[in-house]
Amino acid sequence: MTRTFTCIVCPNGCEITAEYDGARVGAITGATCPKGEDYVRQELTDPRRTIATSVPVDGGGLPLVSVRLNRPIPKKDIFRVMEAVNAVRLQAPVSIGQVVLADVCGLGADVIVTKNVPRA
Structure with a gap:
């Protein structure tokens, strides 16, 4: 399955696409910095929020x-x-x-x- 995210880590707001099969994160494209890729991996495997x-x-x-x-x-x-x-x-x-x-x-x-x- 392909999922698309808008990165919220920095002001660039990259549109990042990731392949995800429910257990494993595959290819991640569209991130202009390493933080975007880390953000998408976390959103797919262990999403976290503040309150x-x-x-x-x-x-x-x-x-x-x-x-x-x-x-x-x-x-x-x-x-x-x-x-x-x-x-x-x-x-x-x-x-x-x-x-x-x-x-x-x-x-x-x-x-x-x-x-x-x-x-x-």
């Missing part, structure tokens, strides 16, 4: 604070991680970089705060 969302803050100057993962996780685990994140409720103050959930779901990624929220 950015928000969680409630009690007693803060804002009702919510933005959070994100500090590294990509397997795409298949997104819903499981979101269940864990949706159970979080923070107390103000919160600070940028504060770890909300360490090693979320045992995947080696931390959920971290991306905005300061002072007490109200």
Whole structure:
């Protein structure tokens, strides 16, 4: 089977075509740099994503604070991680970089705060 990707690793946005039989990646064409080929191989064999969302803050100057993962996780685990994140409720103050959930779901990624929220 042939699959086509638009690379998102660098600003070139290469259209990359790959042969894939469900278990083995064959020829990859169209990448103008090695990063594009690596991106397509990973998308075919172990797709990963990051998550950015928000969680409630009690007693803060804002009702919510933005959070994100500090590294990509397997795409298949997104819903499981979101269940864990949706159970979080923070107390103000919160600070940028504060770890909300360490090693979320045992995947080696931390959920971290991306905005300061002072007490109200």
